Amino acid sequence: MSNPLEPEVKTNPQGDPITSVEPEQKTNPQGDPITSAAPIKVGGSSKDPHEGAKKQRVVTPEYMFFEAPRKREFITGSEAAKEAVRRSNVDFSVAYPITPQSETMQLIGVLYGEGYVKEYYRGEEEYGVMSAIAGGSRAGVRCFTATAGPGTLRGIEPIASWPGHRLPAVAMFTCRVVNAPLAIQPDNIEISYLLNCGMIVFHAENQQDLFDFIMKGFIIGEKNDVTLPVGVACDGFFVTHARNYVDMQEKGIKLPPRQAWKGAVPVLDAENPPARLSRDAPVQKSNFMAYNIHAVWQQEVWAAVERSRRYIEQYMGGLCAPDNVEGAEALIVASGSAAAQSREAIRLCKDQGVTVGFIKIRSLRPFPTRELRQLCAKAKLIVVPEFNYVGWLAKDVATAIYGYSNAKIVAGPHVYGGMSMPVEMIVDEVVGGLTGKKSIAVPDSAIMGRDVNQAEVAHFMQNI
């Protein structure tokens, strides 16, 4: 008989006292431990936290994107990303926090707790996260992650390997400063590193774009003749932390699951160890590989990027969105938050009697080369405002239209290191470009194309 004054000591089957204070580990029907963040209510009439997710029904991408009724909500970019993932039938998501992305992946964790995402955990750091996404995608499931700035660069080795391994997945990049000195402020220089990976890259202007591009990214990247990862970039804080109107479908519907068994590349055979990254001999055997095999592999990746055009046109309404281009005195070409600022600059130019056309770039890879050659054929002045120092978009624009347009291209204005772009700076480049005055805000090297008189008198707004 035990002393009633002393608590009974519990023992395990070997007779050792159990001192753990941890509650009993709950498992799912497959025997896997349940690590869900959602509180598991003990006893009583607790509601199934996965109830909403279980009731979701699959609809076709066409219905989801074009026919399903939408309701307008006023939400942050991070919340828009969460809502996109909720409706995207995502299997697997790995998080590693970094400002300004942290909230996004935290919200994906909430989705996991609600059962909308089947597996979720926090990785060791971005190299591990991006490698895990590779493993998930190779295993044939639909994967999502998000990172920003230094996290993007830490993860870029595995990211750059995704296209060659033909791994569809969607990665969101909430751009921020990467350069020293350290800053957490918006600056989209990191996109320039992503442009040459062989992945598809979209640039969201606002919260609505973010919502749409993530969902459409899954469908476009998983097309058999594409089979590539999709990067959805947005400018950090301006989009992630700010609220805006987003038109969304009801929560009860979701995209069809990824059907890897139909895919162009065989999935990892986890049933028959040792699991190999690929059944095709050349991949991951560089020391045995003939040069030409790697060469054709790269050619095929970039050919697949090109083949994604028709799906981007089908689902996103084109790689770029031209507005009022015909007959305009000048054109502004912009992507991301710079596109939002450009809309206001065009309004101010109109007040001054200057008609400015606008081309918003949605897809940076593939790049709308054909479209720009046609749209810019008659342009005299093209201004390319950007939220980074180097002007990666202006370089792509100049390369695309070289020989097809005589336009003078102003690579600027640029802001970087956290500033937002005063729309007055864009107006100044447009008006200055038309009158031939040279701005002190844009260096000589950033002015491309014809009719550039370097001796023009410098000018800028009186209050700078």
Place this chain on the structure above:
Amino acid sequence: MAKRFNIRMAGVGGQGVVTGSHILSTAVIRAGGESTIVPFYGSEKRMAPVESYVRVSDEPIYEIGEITFPHICIIFHPQVITHGKSYTMPFYFGLKQNGVLLINHDGPMKLPPQETNELKERNAKLYYIPATQLSLKVAGLDLATNMALMGAIGAITRLTTLEALGEAVKDRFLGKGFVVSGGTAALDSVVERKFKQKQELIEKNIAVIKAGWDYAEEHGWGAEERAEAKKADDLAAAEAASR
């Protein structure tokens, strides 16, 4: 032509710069306009610089981030000018031609000659309002300084109405939609305790808004600009009609 005002508010921690901008923005939307706010501050502490940017229009607003070239600057505390407690220096940096400066001070401040000259070159309108004094007189304490300034700017620009401003105050203290920071939440409870009851708090705030509005109107602030704008509008309307 779209009516567009970019308003930069600068003050110090504890004065309700962000709360003031929220109330003005809400009031403009209630009056049928479009508006966005962008608050900007470092660590939340009393007397530390705070800025808030309010955009107001009768058309959709796409622009994001801070306002570098404002039409209107509201200075909540003289230390913004005298101690440089501001993210943009001098306090009128980037002020557009014919811009408006509304400053909380008991009378005209002595500015350095260079600054006076620059403001003259821009044809800036300087309005000094004793907002803290008005708050003390009407509400019995200085915590409604921001309300006096919002009332005055409402009267100067006519971007909103007294009624809409009052509704926005109710929205702010009774509504559930406003997410406050930790520091502001703590201050909210202090404010509520001082005013004893929410009802009294709302009434006093609305009374201070009216005092600010009346002060601006008594001094004829903005009347000239409004008359000019109306003339331009009438001209445009006549032109459109004759076409």
